[in-house]
Amino acid sequence: MLRRRVIPCLDVADGRVVKGTRFIDLVDEGDPPELAERYAREGADELVFLDISAAAEGRATLLEIVEQTARRAFIPLTVGGGVRSVDAMKAVLRAGADKVSLNTAAVANPELVTACARRFGSQAVVVAIDARVREPGGEAGGWEVMIRGGRDATGLDAVVWAQRAVELGAGELLVTSIDRDGTGSGYDTALLRAIVDRVPVPVIASGGAATPADLVSAVIEGGADAVLAASIFHRRLVSIAEVKQAMTDAGLPVRAVANAA
Numbered sequence: 001m002l003r004r005r006v007i008p009c010l011d012v013a014d015g016r017v018v019k020g021t022r023f024i025d026l027v028d029e030g031d032p033p034e035l036a037e038r039y040a041r042e043g044a045d046e047l048v049f050l051d052i053s054a055a056a057e058g059r060a061t062l063l064e065i066v067e068q069t070a071r072r073a074f075i076p077l078t079v080g081g082g083v084r085s086v087d088a089m090k091a092v093l094r095a096g097a098d099k100v101s102l103n104t105a106a107v108a109n110p111e112l113v114t115a116c117a118r119r120f121g122s123q124a125v126v127v128a129i130d131a132r133v134r135e136p137g138g139e140a141g142g143w144e145v146m147i148r149g150g151r152d153a154t155g156l157d158a159v160v161w162a163q164r165a166v167e168l169g170a171g172e173l174l175v176t177s178i179d180r181d182g183t184g185s186g187y188d189t190a191l192l193r194a195i196v197d198r199v200p201v202p203v204i205a206s207g208g209a210a211t212p213a214d215l216v217s218a219v220i221e222g223g224a225d226a227v228l229a230a231s232i233f234h235r236r237l238v239s240i241a242e243v244k245q246a247m248t249d250a251g252l253p254v255r256a257v258a259n260a261a
Helices: 032-041 063-072 086-094 104-108 110-118 158-168 189-196 211-220 240-249
Strands: 005-015 016-021 024-030 047-051 077-080 098-104 125-133 145-146 153-156 170-176 201-206 228-231
Touching: 005 032, 005 201, 005 240, 016 032, 016 110, 024 032, 032 047, 032 063, 047 063, 063 086, 063 098, 077 125, 086 098, 086 110, 086 153, 098 110, 098 211, 104 110, 104 145, 104 153, 110 125, 110 158, 125 158, 158 170, 170 189, 189 201, 189 211, 201 211, 211 228, 211 240
Parallel strands: 005 047, 005 228, 047 077, 077 098, 098 125, 125 170, 170 201, 201 228
Antiparallel strands: 005 016, 016 024, 125 145, 145 153
């Protein structure tokens, strides 16, 4: 069985790491390079850096901050936000990213996923899916894909889009429940399971983590290959070591945390 990954997320706006609830009411959480270095030291398996205002502002990724972040953390780094072309992805990779996440641009131009995968390999292409429940009742109504930082509805079914993204060339999916994001109510395991059961690529769970048990549940109940969280790590409510210990206790293989501070 593959080792399950624990991934802190750096949501970046105006050069600072921020965190809110359901993508709004953002609060400053710190400096991206400093947090990246801390998480690498504490045993994170990877980092995700999302320039969350790039799509809404119609600009490119903040490459200088990406470079600074990559220099401080020697673990795999996924960067998303503002990538709308193969050349833009190349620039982000050259800035130090190992993988690039496509979200709004992938919905607007699905062929971009294929073009990037052909140029850089599917292993470097992550499609991020921000989804919300269409109506109360969970899976009965399905989930709708949202874009531009959760601002705009697309009408796309999240599960159908996940399958299509993989067909286009995505090597990994980052699935965020907008309904759960920042609420501490646990991951939407029904959403995760609906997607995991229909795609052959790794799925990263995002949105709603509050306790180590939530991250374990995302893997066992949701089927996720990796778990992503932000505020619980930023605010030191839960440590990466605690999450990995909970996973180990549940029989899930993880990379050991060595010399965590």
